[in-house]
Every structure is written in structure tokens, then in C-alpha cells.
Amino acid sequence: MPDNSFGGSGCCFAGNSNSYVQKRRGRVYIESLKVGDEVLVIFGDGQLGYSEVWCMAHEDGDKETQFVELRTATREIHISPRHFIAVMKDDLELDMVMANKIKIGDYLVSCDVDVDADSEGTITKEPVVSIETIQGKGIYNPFTKEGTLLVNGILASCYAEVKPSLAHNALAPFRAMYSVTPKVVMDAIMTPNESGIPHVLDAAFNVLEPVVAEMRLVQLGRSSDDYPCFPGYGNSIVTLESGRTYIEDVKVGDLAKVVLDNGSFGYSEVWTLAHHNPATETNFIQIETENRRLNISPRHFLVVNRNNKTLDLMAKDVQVGDELIVYDELLYKDVAGSEKVVDIEVIEGKGVFAPFTKQGRLIVNGVLVSCYAEVNPSLAHTALAPLRAMYDVTPTAVMDTVMTHNANGVPHVFEKTFNVVKTVVTE
Known part of the structure; x- marks a missing residue:
């Protein structure tokens, strides 16, 4: 390192x-x-x-x-x-x-x-x-x-x-x-x-x-409003089944490329936009490897290899020398690769966006990340299972009402769900 x-x-x-x-x-x-x-x-x-x-x-x-x-x-x-x-x-x-x-x-x-x-x-x-x-x-x-x-x-x-x-x-x-x-x-x-x-x-x-x-x-900063997000304005690219697109252009129903639980690549449906606010300006962690750069919220989780162990770590806890799981068709064909972190900085960015996939993970700028922040990803994913099930059986018009965003661009129902989860975690 x-x-x-x-x-x-x-x-x-x-x-x-x-x-x-x-x-x-x-x-x-x-x-x-x-x-x-x-x-x-x-x-x-x-x-x-x-x-x-x-x-x-x-x-x-x-x-x-x-x-x-x-x-x-x-x-x-x-x-x-x-x-x-x-x-x-x-x-x-x-x-x-x-x-x-x-x-x-x-x-x-x-x-x-x-x-x-x-x-x-x-x-x-x-x-x-x-x-x-x-x-x-x-x-x-x-x-x-x-x-x-x-x-x-x-x-x-x-x-x-x-x-x-x-x-x-x-x-x-x-x-x-x-x-x-x-x-x-x-x-x-x-x-x-x-x-x-x-x-x-x-x-x-x-x-x-x-x-x-x-x-x-x-x-x-230690903001209680540190929801999971990535910056917009061309800084974050997601690979969809239809091709690469900026994260601010991702829509509910899109199929996003992910690494499945068995380690292979596949696609998972975007079932909600947990944060979608193009006007918000905030701090991000900028993490660089030899070939790519990821801007991500400080308390957002991403997948890291450290000392031969695969961990879910908050971006603020990633260190130079850690390895990120990456997807790059040119460099690694259709298999997951890994690249060492060579630089970490704090930057300011505009726009906060967070698509949630059914699988709970996402590939942003070629880096495998979780859809979640603050709360352990497995716990957050489990807590949201009822809402994912509701998405599968509820008409779009009803689901849009359920997922109405608050002033911060976060669905009201998410805010209440995560407040309950945080209370459980604290206890």
C-alpha cells in the first residue's frame, strides 16, 4: 500500500x-x-x-x-x-x-x-x-x-x-x-x-x-441528511441494458447492470429513485483508481477488497491501497476486475441522485457500489423488501403517490422507514 x-x-x-x-x-x-x-x-x-x-x-x-x-x-x-x-x-x-x-x-x-x-x-x-x-x-x-x-x-x-x-x-x-x-x-x-x-x-x-x-x-460534515447519492451533471455514468447513460437520466423501470450474488453480471430493475434533486450542492468523496474516478456521498457504501476480504465500506472509510470491484468491457471483458485506490479527496458537487435496484447494488463509473448509505446494506435491503414487493404488484399511478418526494428529494416513505431502522440499530 x-x-x-x-x-x-x-x-x-x-x-x-x-x-x-x-x-x-x-x-x-x-x-x-x-x-x-x-x-x-x-x-x-x-x-x-x-x-x-x-x-x-x-x-x-x-x-x-x-x-x-x-x-x-x-x-x-x-x-x-x-x-x-x-x-x-x-x-x-x-x-x-x-x-x-x-x-x-x-x-x-x-x-x-x-x-x-x-x-x-x-x-x-x-x-x-x-x-x-x-x-x-x-x-x-x-x-x-x-x-x-x-x-x-x-x-x-x-x-x-x-x-x-x-x-x-x-x-x-x-x-x-x-x-x-x-x-x-x-x-x-x-x-x-x-x-x-x-x-x-x-x-x-x-x-x-x-x-x-x-x-x-x-x-x-456530519449531516443527518446524508442520504445515499451520486452527483449529476455528467459526473456519474450508469450502464443500462440500453447502453450507458448519466445517472440523472435513469428512470424507474430501467434495467441497470449489476454484479449478481453468484459473481456474474446481469441486469436489475430500477424500482425507485431514492434521491433525485439536481439543485442540491454538497460534499462528495472522490475516489480514484488507475483507470477511473468515482464521486460518492461520504457515508454511502461501496464494495471493497481489503487484505483479501470483500467488505461493504462507507466511502469515508476507504483507504489508498484498497481495491474496488470494477466492470470494464474493454479491460476485463465480461468479468469483474479489481483496481487499487490511488487517491482520495473531498470535493463539492451539484445534484444528488440515487437509483435503487431490486438487487441492491449498482455499477457507477464502472465501480460496484451499494444502493444504500448510513445503514448496513443487508439490513437496509431487508427493510425495503415490503416496498419492493409493493412495486411489483401496485399500479404505477398508486406507486408514484406512495413514493412522493419530500423537499429534499427523498420519498416520504423512505425517510420514515430509515428512521425506524436507525432506531433499531441504535437500540
Whole structure:
């Protein structure tokens, strides 16, 4: 599983003479940096100065991995996808953004200081003109006391994955320890593990993981109205017997492609639209594999392979490295395949749609998902059995009345059913 902690391989710059920093006596390649060196940074007040390197959080010259190559008109930087880099906004405020979220035209913060140690340098902004994913060798991650550094003249954070301010505050005890601990003792404390990460930092990051998870929940919000849904406006595609269509165009009575209980593919009838509101704007989890992207409600269930076990997990609990069950006629013919999750983000989306099939599952953007959220899928599916039976024997006009939607686009009868189920689950 990829290491995406803010001290792991997800947090680094390329070596092999691709990244340089500015010391007091001139430029050096990042692989030549040592603990105790002072490198040029931009301090929080916007002033240039030098900050001491107190730790090499990653130092592996043989490691090959993917980097994002960001180019401006005058410079370039090779940086891990989930590493934070400074972006200047329209109001001239600085924002730290993951490298894989940078867009063409975003302004990076740079300094034109040259090799001359006496050069004062000028801080400026440069638009990104090119973005590519490249393969690179060597991963290095110096931690400065300031928490930032200039790499190839471009301002970047020392951290990845976790909001830089949180990461920097979490490491304050280690920076304080560095300042008062003899070097021989500090070297022993900072002995790297087989991944090139100091053991003590690795342990600290593991302790912080629950904090990071909690931050994500806060960012997502804990809405009691988190019904199962997918965004519309061309973001979610469902495979019907009649062909592929956008989820907002799915209708009751359509036959949707699903993975049947015996593992084969088949079609299941859409018997209701449990959520159908094109105007709603809300947060979604964006889950990416090597070949596809799925936007899904945080507490919506999908089918995941983890440690050789097939699980129904809420989207908010999916991790990088988990495998999703996928359907792709070109890649896997007419059998189910699996693809590893490589990236997870929180995004905003518009439109909320949730077709319910009789089988209880659905394939959205080629990914096998449940039709349900919040409540365990098997329990939710069982609770709705009477309504599915009613659908089979009730005239359409009567069923339409039964399934009248409330102001949130959810059938009144569903809202009452799930409230009862939640009460049972709580008890």
C-alpha cells in the first residue's frame, strides 16, 4: 500500500540532480543536504531568510516513484502528488495546495535569488504552464524549522497529506528536542527504518492518523441528511441494458447492470429513485483508481477488497491501497476486475441522485457500489423488501403517490422507514 503519511514517500522531492535548494553559500542539490544546514525559505511574514534543517524525513537515492512535474515559464519542480506547494490566490493570500490539485494558470510563489550568497532576491508569482506525471529516482524530504523551503526557487511545504499547519504543530516537540539534545543522541533517535523514515517520526504519524481521520470527518460534515447519492451533471455514468447513460437520466423501470450474488453480471430493475434533486450542492468523496474516478456521498457504501476480504465500506472509510470491484468491457471483458485506490479527496458537487435496484447494488463509473448509505446494506435491503414487493404488484399511478418526494428529494416513505431502522440499530 502506498505510504501517504506526511512523512512517508508521499512527501518528497525528486533527487538525481532534479531538485536544488539555496544555502548561504550557494545552491546545492537536495540529495546533498544534511541536518544542520540552513536553507532559504520565505517566512510567514513574507520575508526571505534561512531556516535550519532539523531532520531528513525521507532520504532514499534508489527509490523510483511518480512525481508531478510543474512548469512555469522559467522554472520547474518535481514533487510528490500529495505534497503541499504554495499557491498565490487572487487576493494575494498564500494557500497550500496538494501538487495533484494544481491547475494550469495557478500561480506558484517563486524567488529569483541566484547563486550569489549576498543576493537579496525578489519574491514573485509565476503561472503554471505545464503539468505532467513523470517517473523519477531518489526521494528526499528535508524538514526545516520554518516548515517550508524553496526548491528550484519555488516555495513548497515540508509536508504532505495532512494540512501543513497541523503537521507543523504536531512536530513541535521534535523540533524542540532537536534544539536541546546532543547530536549523537538525536542521530540515534532519528535512525531511519527500511523505508527511509525515522522510526520516531513514523510512530508519531501513526498516532496522528486518528486525528487526520477526524479532520476529514469535520471537513465532510456530519449531516443527518446524508442520504445515499451520486452527483449529476455528467459526473456519474450508469450502464443500462440500453447502453450507458448519466445517472440523472435513469428512470424507474430501467434495467441497470449489476454484479449478481453468484459473481456474474446481469441486469436489475430500477424500482425507485431514492434521491433525485439536481439543485442540491454538497460534499462528495472522490475516489480514484488507475483507470477511473468515482464521486460518492461520504457515508454511502461501496464494495471493497481489503487484505483479501470483500467488505461493504462507507466511502469515508476507504483507504489508498484498497481495491474496488470494477466492470470494464474493454479491460476485463465480461468479468469483474479489481483496481487499487490511488487517491482520495473531498470535493463539492451539484445534484444528488440515487437509483435503487431490486438487487441492491449498482455499477457507477464502472465501480460496484451499494444502493444504500448510513445503514448496513443487508439490513437496509431487508427493510425495503415490503416496498419492493409493493412495486411489483401496485399500479404505477398508486406507486408514484406512495413514493412522493419530500423537499429534499427523498420519498416520504423512505425517510420514515430509515428512521425506524436507525432506531433499531441504535437500540
